[in-house]
Amino acid sequence: MPPISRGFHGRRQTEVDPSRLPPGQYATNDFPVLSAGPTPHTPLDEWSFTVGGAVKEARSWTWDEFLELPNEVVTRDIHCVTKWSKFDTEWRGVPVERLLEGTDPWGKFVVAWCDGGYTTNLPLADVLDGQAWVAYEYAGEPLDPEHGGPARLLVPHLYFWKSAKWLRGLNIGEQDEPGFWESYGYHNYGDPWKEQRYWSD
């Protein structure tokens, strides 16, 4: 039994609606910056976003074209596997189903791939039906590079390592291909409500 450090409580938010907090999480007002590597800096005039792989028709957009796409502002709670949750985060982004329109995918899996080499995998079904966006604004401002700008994937119903930063494309596949953290032992799916942090959870 470790000694109690009298009066210590950390920076957690203490007045919290418990029904919004998945098991093992605590709420924060901060927005911690986590990363597997250095922040990439792709100039916007060199940036493009691609949907490809097991699709009948691949699609690609420049930054200017991307900003012309129908987009929306959404407010969601986000949950990091390192145990912090942040409520009511506000994002502007393009719903992923919009990006897939007309591509006619026959694969059931997606790999999100990014500047800097990061990848993460998801079932295609988890990025459709209002569950995922490619987000480029946070709290009303252009998305900061340290938080994944110019654009990142936003999939709030899964642990936030699935919301890949510095996103450059979605590759549809017929096989499930574990991404970076998944291949090192993190859970393949990552549902915070089932506390799916590691591969054996």
Next chain:
Amino acid sequence: MSHHTDGNAIAGLLEERYGTDMTATMRTCQSCGQEWAIGAHRLYRGAGLVLRCPNCRDLAAVIVEKRIERFGIWGEELV
């Protein structure tokens, strides 16, 4: 600027796992060939921990701590 520290920050974690100090251990990067102490490698904190060559940023090690029971490091899988 990306936020990172270095291998010194995980000296305790590595010593707990390997039974001895690891920060002074030299490692040759598979990518650029330079040799650096683990303590001088860049440490990134993501879902897990990532050590990178301080010269070329190539991946050196990934450390995943599962309930302080399991580690995967240097590409090896521990059960």
Next chain:
Amino acid sequence: MTWRVATIRESRVETPQAKTLVLDVPDWPGHLAGQHVDIRLTAEDGYQSERSYSIASAPDAAALELTIERIDDGEVSPWLTEEAREGDQFELRGPVGGYFVWKASLSGPVLLVAGGSGLVPLMAMLRHHRATGSQADMRLLLSARTHEDVLYRRELDSSFRDMMYLTLTREEWDGWSRRVDADILREVGPGPEEHPHVYVCGPTAFVEEAARLLVELGHLPAAVHTERFG
């Protein structure tokens, strides 16, 4: 490598932002200058946070001391610098670190380059140098914001004044008032031809820039030990 219980014996103000904690740790095995400890605080509801702090005291000192600089909105440092008092406890693991270490038995000159609170582990080295009567040519280059931010100011002035070079980045005075650059490093020395052991500690950006400048001046990368506080 076990977690021990540390009890605060005493706390001492160093600057408006920093305090030194004097600790009692049963069966403390002793340490080397430059090493650090991991500490773990536990809240009443079981919530825990871990951080690492460099040991400020020399291996030769009577008691284990850590110097903590308060980070605004920090998770742990506000508790350590503002709330914690004599008798309070936390867990401690260490000492750890074998790379960023200086021993008086090492021959050769030593250059210490500190950015802000990066001075803490280098102070352990300076104190060890003094305690052992080491004849090694040891020099400290300290970069701080203002005079008020200089840790251990009185001790540096009384015991280490002749070994010490100061640059302030946010205060005009009759010394250097700029970031560490090649000219400052050249003036402080020792040069690479003397093969000094170099130790650089402080925020990541400070350490990487200073290390880059030192290598550009001709120091071998392997001779420049770095510790990034992040």
